[in-house]
Amino acid sequence: MTKLMSLENLCVSYGQVQALHDVTLDLNEGEIVTVIGPNGAGKTTLLCAAMGLLPSKGSLAIAGENIARPSVEAMVARGVALVPERRELFGEMSVEDNLLLGGFYRWRKGQRDQKARMEEVFEIFPRMRERRTQMSSTLSGGERQMLAIGRALMARPRLLMLDEPSLGLAPLIVREVLKVVSSLRTHGISVLLVEQNARAALQVADRAYVLEMGAVALTGAAEDLLHDRRIIDTYLGIGAQPAQAAPAVA
Incomplete structure (x- = not known):
């Protein structure tokens, strides 16, 4: 598969506070890749840095072309679009x-x-x-x-980056919106999806990255992470498993 976006050792700081620590992420053409994690993990910061809205250190490449100084204009010119959390x-x-x-x-x-x-x-x-x-x-x-x-x-765009598209929406509308997101591949659009709704994101994505405290804690196929005990316990809750498989509560 052709690599469309590649981020390597991406670091972002707000003054003396480092928000992203050496984040490495890639996305292939035709893929939906999701970034999940708790509030404050750095998910929005990651998208803003990738779009050139925040200064960053590290390397960023689009379709093999290294972007020395990412900027909104440079990213738009290369077919990247961002839908921010606040719309x-x-x-x-x-x-x-x-x-x-x-x-x-x-x-x-x-x-x-x-x-x-x-x-x-x-x-x-x-x-x-x-x-x-x-x-x-x-x-x-x-x-x-x-x-x-x-x-x-x-x-x-060739690559659409979405920041929390489910935020503030009813579950039925979330399913409708994410169904459309999933269909964008048929239009030749790859998607980088940042979501706090881990279950919904993992159900539509091909691969996933788990971001915790500004660093990648886990990565893998979305289907595998959807059934990973660590993800279930931390992000999906006991209800994600059949009742008989749920761990006993002390």
């Missing part, structure tokens, strides 16, 4: 206008395919077609998340 939508703009902004980089490069891209987004998220003239501030939480992902897709 960062323009509330007083319509769904359609928010989507058009997502395609601005391509428009600036002379690629006038925004209408075609929007139709592709509407195919993925039919509800956005129904809401196209609606102000984004009036959308439900699930619809705002769909719009945030759709806006990122307008840039036609």
Whole structure:
């Protein structure tokens, strides 16, 4: 498989506090890779550093090309898009206008395919077609998340990085959103998924990294980690196993 993203010995500090310690991570084309871990583990910091939003030490490569000084513009130019945890939508703009902004980089490069891209987004998220003239501030939480992902897709990314897409959403909507995330591979898009909802993330991912206190504590196939006793005890809870297999409680 072709390696799409490679991070090696990534370190990030906030002043005197080191938030990431020599994190090494890779993602192949066509893969969904998830990063799970508790609050404060450094998951969001990892994505922000990979996107060039935070200064970092270490090496970062996209499709074999080393990016000496990661920046948002450099990453976007190489087909990387980030959907932040807060979604960062323009509330007083319509769904359609928010989507058009997502395609601005391509428009600036002379690629006038925004209408075609929007139709592709509407195919993925039919509800956005129904809401196209609606102000984004009036959308439900699930619809705002769909719009945030759709806006990122307008840039036609090779790699989509998602920060906590399930945050604040009802379980039914979480399943709907992650089902779409899983389907993005059919559109030629690889995904780096940061999630606190470990069970949901492991069910859609191919591989996973467990981040604890800014360092990679465990990595492996998502299916294996979904049944790993350490992950079950720490992140999934006793309910992840059949009742007869649950450990006795003292």
